[in-house]
Amino acid sequence: MPVGQHRSSGSAALAAADGGSGALPVLPALRELMPRGGLGRGSVVSVPESGLLPFAVLAGASADGAWCGIAGMPEAGLAAAAGLGLDMARTLLVPDPGVNWPPVVSSLIDGCELVLVRPPARAAAQARQRLEAALRRARGVLVVAGDWPGAQVRLRVVAQGWTGLGDGYGRLRSCCAEVVADGRGELAAGRTRWLWLPAEDGAVTVADPADIPASLPGESAGAGGPALRAVSG
Amino acid sequence: MSGPKQVSGPGQGSGPDRVMVVHCPEVCAAAPDDRHAAHAFERVVAAVTDLCPLVEVTAPGICAFAARGPSRYFGGETIVARKIVTAARDIGVACRVGVAEGLRAAQIAAMSAGQDPEITVVPAGGTREFLAGLDVSVLDGADLAQLLRRLGVRTLGDLAALPATDVASRFGAIGEAAHRLACGADDRPLAASPPAEDLSVAAEFDPPQTLAEPLVFAGKALAEELFQALNRKGLTCARVMVQARWADGKESSRLWRHDGLLTSVQLADRVRWQLDGWQAGTSGAAGTAGAADDEYGGGVTLLRLAPDQVVRAGGLQLALWGEAVITDRVARAAMRLQAMLGHEAVLRPLPSGGRNADEQVTQTPLWDKEESRFPVGQPWPGRIPGPAPAVVYQGRPRAATVTGGDGRIVTVSGRCAVSAPPVTLTVDGEPPRAITGWTGPWPLTERWWDDEASSRRARFQLVTDDGRAWLASVRDGNWQIEAGYW
Numbered sequence: 001m002p003v004g005q006h007r008s009s010g011s012a013a014l015a016a017a018d019g020g021s022g023a024l025p026v027l028p029a030l031r032e033l034m035p036r037g038g039l040g041r042g043s044v045v046s047v048p049e050s051g052l053l054p055f056a057v058l059a060g061a062s063a064d065g066a067w068c069g070i071a072g073m074p075e076a077g078l079a080a081a082a083g084l085g086l087d088m089a090r091t092l093l094v095p096d097p098g099v100n101w102p103p104v105v106s107s108l109i110d111g112c113e114l115v116l117v118r119p120p121a122r123a124a125a126q127a128r129q130r131l132e133a134a135l136r137r138a139r140g141v142l143v144v145a146g147d148w149p150g151a152q153v154r155l156r157v158v159a160q161g162w163t164g165l166g167d168g169y170g171r172l173r174s175c176c177a178e179v180v181a182d183g184r185g186e187l188a189a190g191r192t193r194w195l196w197l198p199a200e201d202g203a204v205t206v207a208d209p210a211d212i213p214a215s216l217p218g219e220s221a222g223a224g225g226p227a228l229r230a231v232s233g
Numbered sequence: 234m235s236g237p238k239q240v241s242g243p244g245q246g247s248g249p250d251r252v253m254v255v256h257c258p259e260v261c262a263a264a265p266d267d268r269h270a271a272h273a274f275e276r277v278v279a280a281v282t283d284l285c286p287l288v289e290v291t292a293p294g295i296c297a298f299a300a301r302g303p304s305r306y307f308g309g310e311t312i313v314a315r316k317i318v319t320a321a322r323d324i325g326v327a328c329r330v331g332v333a334e335g336l337r338a339a340q341i342a343a344m345s346a347g348q349d350p351e352i353t354v355v356p357a358g359g360t361r362e363f364l365a366g367l368d369v370s371v372l373d374g375a376d377l378a379q380l381l382r383r384l385g386v387r388t389l390g391d392l393a394a395l396p397a398t399d400v401a402s403r404f405g406a407i408g409e410a411a412h413r414l415a416c417g418a419d420d421r422p423l424a425a426s427p428p429a430e431d432l433s434v435a436a437e438f439d440p441p442q443t444l445a446e447p448l449v450f451a452g453k454a455l456a457e458e459l460f461q462a463l464n465r466k467g468l469t470c471a472r473v474m475v476q477a478r479w480a481d482g483k484e485s486s487r488l489w490r491h492d493g494l495l496t497s498v499q500l501a502d503r504v505r506w507q508l509d510g511w512q513a514g515t516s517g518a519a520g521t522a523g524a525a526d527d528e529y530g531g532g533v534t535l536l537r538l539a540p541d542q543v544v545r546a547g548g549l550q551l552a553l554w555g556e557a558v559i560t561d562r563v564a565r566a567a568m569r570l571q572a573m574l575g576h577e578a579v580l581r582p583l584p585s586g587g588r589n590a591d592e593q594v595t596q597t598p599l600w601d602k603e604e605s606r607f608p609v610g611q612p613w614p615g616r617i618p619g620p621a622p623a624v625v626y627q628g629r630p631r632a633a634t635v636t637g638g639d640g641r642i643v644t645v646s647g648r649c650a651v652s653a654p655p656v657t658l659t660v661d662g663e664p665p666r667a668i669t670g671w672t673g674p675w676p677l678t679e680r681w682w683d684d685e686a687s688s689r690r691a692r693f694q695l696v697t698d699d700g701r702a703w704l705a706s707v708r709d710g711n712w713q714i715e716a717g718y719w
Contacts, residue, residue, distance in 0.1 A: 006337060050624050051624065051719040052623035074629055078594040079622075080622060081623070088583060088594070089584055094574070094580075096578065103573070107573070108566060110566075111562055112563065136242070147718075154365060155719075161700050162700070162718065165671065165702070168651070168654065171672055172702050175719070182521070217698050217700040
């Protein structure tokens with residue numbers, strides 16, 4: 001499809017900032033999990049299909065001024081994402097990119113430095129390679145909610161537990177989560193960090209080992225024992 | 234660009250100039266994508282342009298021009314009006330013509346039924362008198378008319394009798410404009426001056442664009458850009474000129490007016506009208522056989538928007554046009570996405586108020602006027618405290634069952650007593666989960682004054698053995714999951 005050259009004589013066009021640096025920033029709590037402490041431009045990061053972690057990955061760069069596109073997540077809890085630092089004024093949503101989603105994501109990559117997508121269907125290897133090429137050209141970062149063979153970084157939540165609820169009283173306050181990062185290069189060995197995801201104020205912080213509940217549901221150390229009855233706040 | 238105001242002379246006194254308005258009711262009532270109506274109106278405008286070159290299209294179905302020049306040339310306002318009505322009838326469009334001092338008054342004259350079914354010429358200097366007898370409902374803004382009527386102000390004459398300063402302090406800029414109109418002064422001072430610099434914006438298409446959608450999207454983006462440029466300078470414009478150049482070198486330009494309240498989407502609609510009308514006009518017969526519905530033969534090479542009659546903004550515009558700046562790069566990508574998936578497919582989130590998890594963010598199509606569905610910054614009793622859920626089943630809660638130790642579904646009585654502590658949660662389509670913590674019920678009755686929208690629910694927060702937490706609600710024994718925390 002021919003695309004019109006967009007030229008304006010009136011207003012100074014605000015070119016998307018691209019400092020040429022190799023990485024977009026992440027939230028301080030996530031820095032130790034990421035290679036070189038940020039999101040490498042042109043790279044793919046794989047995250048869980050839903051939950052807060054995908055938004056936590058976007059929040060640092062969004063707060064820093066990057067535009068974010070979110071595709072294929074009609075149930076995105078944007079109020080929670082905003083609590084982490086995502087700037088809604090610089091966010092575009094494409095809730096339903098359709099089965100033929102790769103060109104849609106490719107267009108989003110042209111406009112937004114950060115794109116979060118949950119693929120509605122499996123992409124053929126060829127389509128994935130084309131997307132990765134578009135990503136490198138635009139020097140953006142693709143965050144895939146789901147599996148992505150060859151992703152530079154893969155983030156997973158292996159155990160988590162909420163505090164604040166008892167038997168018929170209290171309210172949800174914060175969630176302690178064990179997050180594992182693995183992938184290529186310096187992440188080959190994998191890294192594990194305990195995070196409050198979210199902390200009581202809705203932000204993400206590194207959990208103090210003393211505060212981590214003794215056992216959490218999940219596949220981590222506490223998995224064998226009885227499931228944790230949520231810690232009452 | 235000279236408009237009606239520039240043609241002023243000393244003869245008519247100090248009031249606004251005489252304006253002639255042509256109003257085609259059928260075209261006004263037509264849907265924005267009615268090509269037949271667009272085509273017919275385009276031909277009416279062309280016929281009017283034969284009599285007077287400076288015609289301003291005020292809105293689809295309404296055009297206006299300064300009455301002075303043509304009426305002198307043809308020997309009277311009524312004669313000019315009669316010529317227009319006859320020309321329109323030949324085209325097959327019924328129209329009414331009104332002449333009065335000031336655009337708004339002339340518009341009201343054109344729309345009001347007079348002795349002559351087709352022409353209302355308010356005598357020179359008699360505009361205030363003509364307006365005085367009219368009901369306040371002719372004013373823009375239903376709220377204002379209602380408010381005035383409640384205060385005992387029933388006609389424009391009553392309104393004119395009030396001191397201008399009182400009206401301005403009570404009703405603000407809208408009231409001031411209405412008062413000015415009622416007094417026979419133009420409803421809007423057009424201190425028109427040519428812009429000191431070129432504020433026009435343009436998009437070029439190479440190869441020529443033959444499809445309607447990308448052109449309309451380009452029009453939207455250009456309008457956004459133009460309004461932002463004006464906004465930054467504290468200006469607004471009374472009219473926008475839309476200019477399209479076709480591949481064969483022909484040009485169509487039209488002045489569109491919306492009294493300074495044009496939004497980018499409304500302007501994009503007008504771009505479509507103009508292109509549709511032009512296309513139908515040049516291809517001879519109405520409806521081009523063979524051509525697809527949304528294709529323009531030959532294609533458009535340039536689309537340009539230029540502000541006309543630039544005036545200082547009154548302050549109302551800021552809120553209407555939004556403040557978020559969309560960069561060029563984002564705008565282009567978003568336009569392409571909308572061309573692929575449709576206008577409604579690309580959304581922008583906006584923080585909102587409301588009690589429910591799915592009301593905390595309003596999502597509006599990109600380029601549309603953004604407005605929170607529920608006001609922010611007000612207390613919303615019953616709003617769920619604590620961290621916001623990361624998963625919100627936007628308007629489509631998931632069906633679920635919550636059972637107690639005896640396997641029976643947990644219910645909540647009218648007095649807010651839980652039948653049994655919840656033990657198992659089964660979300661539709663997923664294996665059952667053991668509940669390890671819960672809180673509730675939090676009763677919520679919304680909109681009790683409105684039978685249809687009224688809902689009586691009790692909400693719970695549940696924690697399950699996989700470490701996830703859920704916002705569940707029960708209504709008449711039916712459980713559903715509104716949101717998830719993990």
